[in-house]
Amino acid sequence: MQFKKSVLLAVLATTTFSAPLWSAESVDLLIKDATVLTMDNSKTLYHHGVVAIKGNKIFAVGDASLAAQFDAKKVLDVQGDIVMPGLINTHTHVSMTVLRSLADDVPDRLHRYIFPLENKLITRDMVRIGANLGNVEMLRGGVTTYADMYYFEDEVAKTVDQIGMRAVLGETVIKFPVADAKNAEEGINYALRFIEEYKDHPRITPAFAPHAPYTNTTEVLQRVAELSKEKNVPVLIHLAESHTEQEKIAERADGKSPVQYMHDIGALNDHLVGAHMILVDDHDIELVKESGMGVAHNMSANIKSAKGVSPALKMYDEGVRIGLGTDGPMSGNNLSTIAEFGQVAKVHKLVNQDRAAMPPIKVIDMATMGAAKALHMEDRVGSLEVGKLADIIVVDTKAPHMVPMYNPYSALVYSAYPSDVRHSIVDGKILMEDKKILTVDEAAIIKEAVEYTQIVRDTVIANGDEVL
Amino acid sequence: MQFKKSVLLAVLATTTFSAPLWSAESVDLLIKDATVLTMDNSKTLYHHGVVAIKGNKIFAVGDASLAAQFDAKKVLDVQGDIVMPGLINTHTHVSMTVLRSLADDVPDRLHRYIFPLENKLITRDMVRIGANLGNVEMLRGGVTTYADMYYFEDEVAKTVDQIGMRAVLGETVIKFPVADAKNAEEGINYALRFIEEYKDHPRITPAFAPHAPYTNTTEVLQRVAELSKEKNVPVLIHLAESHTEQEKIAERADGKSPVQYMHDIGALNDHLVGAHMILVDDHDIELVKESGMGVAHNMSANIKSAKGVSPALKMYDEGVRIGLGTDGPMSGNNLSTIAEFGQVAKVHKLVNQDRAAMPPIKVIDMATMGAAKALHMEDRVGSLEVGKLADIIVVDTKAPHMVPMYNPYSALVYSAYPSDVRHSIVDGKILMEDKKILTVDEAAIIKEAVEYTQIVRDTVIANGDEVL
Known part of the structure; x- marks a missing residue:
């Protein structure tokens, strides 16, 4: 596809x-x-x-x-x-730049710290300010295309349109109330409006972004899969990322792995791009390969959170569509995949106990053509x-x-x-x-982001946490 | 000391x-x-x-x-x-910049590729050209002090004197014939002359650099230990780095670990700085701590070569004098420890399966005061x-x-x-x-290094290897 x-x-x-x-x-x-x-x-x-x-x-x-x-x-x-070729960042949450360097090491970070903070902070302004900052960082770091998963993606789209980059922008679908939707159904409707608005943009590909299998119902995941085929748009998702997810899906689906579950409900296909894919076994990799789905490999974020090392090299060698990503700036914390290159090479050497594993040319391939394949864009970019x-x-x-x-x-x-x-x-x-x-006022963008940090500091403190 | x-x-x-x-x-x-x-x-x-x-x-x-x-x-x-504080790079081979990006992934790299190449290439010119290049790279990357192990260290010293940096320069002692000595005894004599020449320099600390325990005899290691006390200078060594070393020392010394062996022959003391220290157990760490020796932790080089991850965090937490290093530019391949920071934090989180392990402040401590302690210079620099x-x-x-x-x-x-x-x-x-x-002509230094690459290419090819 x-x-x-x-x-x-x-x-x-x-x-x-x-x-x-x-x-x-x-x-x-x-x-x-x-x-x-x-x-x-x-x-x-x-x-x-x-x-x-x-x-x-x-x-x-x-x-x-x-x-x-x-x-x-x-x-x-x-x-x-x-x-x-311009680098392709296959997975990020660009607007989270305004939260970078906050609470890197807190336990239960996503559910205890980040979701409550985002619930108070996320507005169209925050999304725009963060995206503007992340865009200039990526362009400076050689990223010409990126895939994003967040809220108010139409705001991100405006910033991408303005700076002149290329992006796949996934509007979040999640079962909890979030800033731009009360529930998954509202998220789907938001995404549909966004897709309608941007479907003919020359550089922006609108997409669905169901947050993860465990934060959505089976019915919603199936509905998104159907709609993605109907509208011919990608589906960006966090997949096989954590033990929590693994346990919740196993509970929901007779002990199945997240990948097996997505396959069995009909949601593993060539519209899908799965981020992380750490907890995948050989059978999962077979399913991934057969499905034609893409994979976003985010080494920095995965090891910084101590989640583990994805068998990305094995997937690459077996012909899976896989490319490098940075994850969001609260996770990565850089948005240029150049900052990933050395770690990707070296950590795969380490875990494979082989200095010849993951030679530089494979890393560059995963940053360019591999990433283009992961986003199903290899006919247009990547080489x-x-x-x-x-x-x-x-x-x-x-x-x-x-x-x-x-x-x-x-x-x-x-x-x-x-x-x-x-x-x-x-x-x-x-x-x-x-x-x-050349295309945007970088100094003004940075100034606005710095000014916005006061709102972030106040909100962190109101949530009972500390800054630094 | x-x-x-x-x-x-x-x-x-x-x-x-x-x-x-x-x-x-x-x-x-x-x-x-x-x-x-x-x-x-x-x-x-x-x-x-x-x-x-x-x-x-x-x-x-x-x-x-x-x-x-x-x-x-x-x-x-x-x-x-x-x-x-200026960063302190506790371990490098600065002159090897002129060999950077050559043969990163060849098997048996040190003995099969690097030693034969160095035997043909190393001259005073090569050492000077490479050191000049590495110095400007380090200064640009915030390194103000570094510890070096190589040949013709008096040439390195001249470059350090000229640019105005601070350095601990270790003249190699090794049992094989090398560019500036036919055997270990000649290496010791070279080092003694170098120490005499630089012992009063305000920014340069001359030192002995026995290459490793397995590439020197017990007698030579003991003689260096004695002389270092007599001259009050550091001893830089590669220690507990590889399984080859571990096996050779076990064979030589009744199954002892490299650290235990160095301790037992009287060479583990507060003049010593051991680079890598990957293969150390809890008992070794006790010996290291009691000895007052310093440790150079080189994450990039260690994982790039798939040698493993040093228990550096454990050593740090137990009060060992430990700091960050980059290793040489054929190993690292960067000479600024800033390029190490993220990897040090993240890989220790990964191997400890704990996102709270190795928080940023510990990394910065290991790059500054920890590194000053490792080089026994904490009374003067590091904070x-x-x-x-x-x-x-x-x-x-x-x-x-x-x-x-x-x-x-x-x-x-x-x-x-x-x-x-x-x-x-x-x-x-x-x-x-x-x-x-401000202190040296960077453009001229880079030009000279680029011109020198032709000699390197010719030598690689003469050795029967390929470039790229």
């Missing part, structure tokens, strides 16, 4: 474009002298390579000889820097190939920690910081150039 | 300095409007705080009211940024206290990923990048201001 067939490209060439030699082809943007990591099926790499962009699409990718074939309105000579949408980042390789660069995948995974991203391009448009965000 | 008693301060006050109100006291540097993490015993934190520096020492630390008492030659108004040496960093808190900052320890551990360091001060001197290195 592919969402938004309407924006599918007419031509998807697998070979490098070759223009006639007698006349220069006009393009909008030419990136040259790049270490191009295409992340195509063959993992083609060009030294001193070229990427040409026309409109919102990639027009050509190849070696240095290509440059002379184009007459470009704008040229980025990146002098050896890494040029790669630098002719005809794909021009979501591209340029990573500085000149800072001392990136020198030398015998292996660019290794440099990215083990050495790069999110702040090494120099340019971020989405849909052919440069949204950040030389680390300056 | 404290090295370099000669530079010990005459006055070590534990309370905030209070100048007479009737006249402004002249100081060299005043940092104001800072979120000051003193990392003193009480973990005193000042919002809008002040640090005053006179000569190479901290003259006053306190709240905003202090500022008016001083007449400063230079003022850094940091507008709420974090001001904290911001009156009379201590002025090794101080300022961390930018304005970038979107650092906003908001309800808890500065959490922001540092879970959100900060090494590139967030704005100013680095060593010995009262600003070495990096607004991310510009």
Whole structure:
């Protein structure tokens, strides 16, 4: 299943474009002298390579000889820097940036601390302020597409539209009363209105986000599954994340695992994107693979909460659609998957007791094409190939920690910081150039977020908790 | 035991300095409007705080009211940024920067790949070029003191002297022929000459660096231990790092653990700094604690190599002198311990199955005072206290990923990048201001390192290996 067939490209060439030699082809943007990591099926790499962009699409990718074939309105000579597909963050709650660094270590954090805090705090303003802040953080960190699960997602959508990024935005469906719905039915109705409003947006894919199996009834999960097929939209869910969930689902469904349960009720399909997927066994992985569902692997959040390590490497190796995510900024706490790279590589080596497990190139694949597959968007983004949408980042390789660069995948995974991203391009448009965000007023966004923290502090204290 | 008693301060006050109100006291540097993490015993934190520096020492630390008492030659108004002790990297091989991103995942890496490569590559030039590159990386990442183990350490010393950082430099002693010594005896003699040359340097502490117990004889380890007492210098060693080492020492010493063996031969003492210490049991930890030795905890390198997780949290909680290190850039691969913070917190949570284990404040303690204790330098560095040496960093808190900052320890551990360091001060001197290195020509250093990579590539290929 592919969402938004309407924006599918007419031509998807697998070979490098070759223009006639007698006349220069006009393009909008030419990136040259790049270490191009295409992340195509063959993992083609060009030294001193070229990427040409026309409109919102990639027009050509190849070696240095290509440059002379184009007459470009704008040229980025990146002098050896890494040029790669924009990163895709498969799971976050972007608006929670305004709560970052609060109560990282409290016990029973979700139910005892976060839900009560959110019940008092979440408004359209909070969602907008937090999303604006998270968007600039992600764009700075090379994330060009993200998948979000939260409330008032139409507010998030406005911020994404404004900054120019790409996103899959899932409106929450949950059985408890929340800020934008009294119950799951109201959540579904909210989501339906949101889907109707954004179904034709070129960069925003509206979605359902049932919070988790254990926070929704079987009937609601089935209804969402049906509606997602009818509307052709994704379903984002937290799945197989915790022992609490495992126990509650086992109780509800004759000892079944969360994945088995979702399969048996007809909700495991190629519209679904499951976040975390820590507690999955080999049989679950088979079901996941057969279903065509996507998986969001959030290493930082999973180990910070001591929940465990997802068998993400095994899923990847078995062909599951799996990509990296950061989880929300109260969990992760960073929103650029570059901050995940090293941990993903190293923790999988550790748990597999094998230094050769999870080599850098697999991590980069999970951050790009894997993540595109997880969100069912691989026909449009995730690699630098002719005809794909021009979501591209340029990573500085000149800072001392990136020198030398015998292996660019290794440099990215083990050495790069999110702040090494120099340019971020989405849909052919440069949204950040030389680390300056061009489409929104970053200083005003940060100022508004800082001012909002007073409301958060007051609410935390009113809830009987402390700050710091 | 404290090295370099000669530079010990005459006055070590534990309370905030209070100048007479009737006249402004002249100081060299005043940092104001800072979120000051003193990392003193009480973990005193000042919002809008002040640090005053006179000569190479901290003259006053306190709240905003202090500022008016001083007449400063230079003022850094940091507008709420974090001001904290300079980071101390307790273990690295700085010159190996020129080999970074090579062969991260090859099996039997040390003996099959690295030693043969080093045998061909290591020259005074290589050591100097690599150290220069690593120094600027560390200074950019807030490391003001580091402990190094390598060859031609007098070359490293020259680079440290030039950039103005602080370092403990350990000259290698190993039984194999290496670039600067044919055998251990020659290594000892090299070290003795180096110690003689640098024993009075204000910022450089020369040291012995026996590579590991299994790569040296008992006699050599004992001789180094004796000489270290005689010369009053540290001994840096890799200890309890791998199963190979464990087996070889067990074979040599009636099944003893590496720590027990070192204890029994009289080499476990308060001059020693052991790197890694992964394979230590409760009895070993008792011996370590009683000996007064220091421990360098290198999470990234240890999990990247799938060697395991040191019980560093247990050692810390039991009062062992333990601090963070990065290991060398072929192992880590970053040289700023800021890149370690999140992993240290999260992996200890994971292995302890407890999200409350290793809270951010412990990580910051291990990066500062813990690391100072590990290197036996806590009387001079590691915290911001009156009379201590002025090794101080300022961390930018304005970038979107650092906003908001309800808890500065959490922001540092879970959100900060090494590139967030704005100013680095060593010995009262600003070495990096607004991310510009002031004491060396960074561009020339990077250029020389990049040029040197051709020699590395040629040598790798000559050894029958591939690059990338």
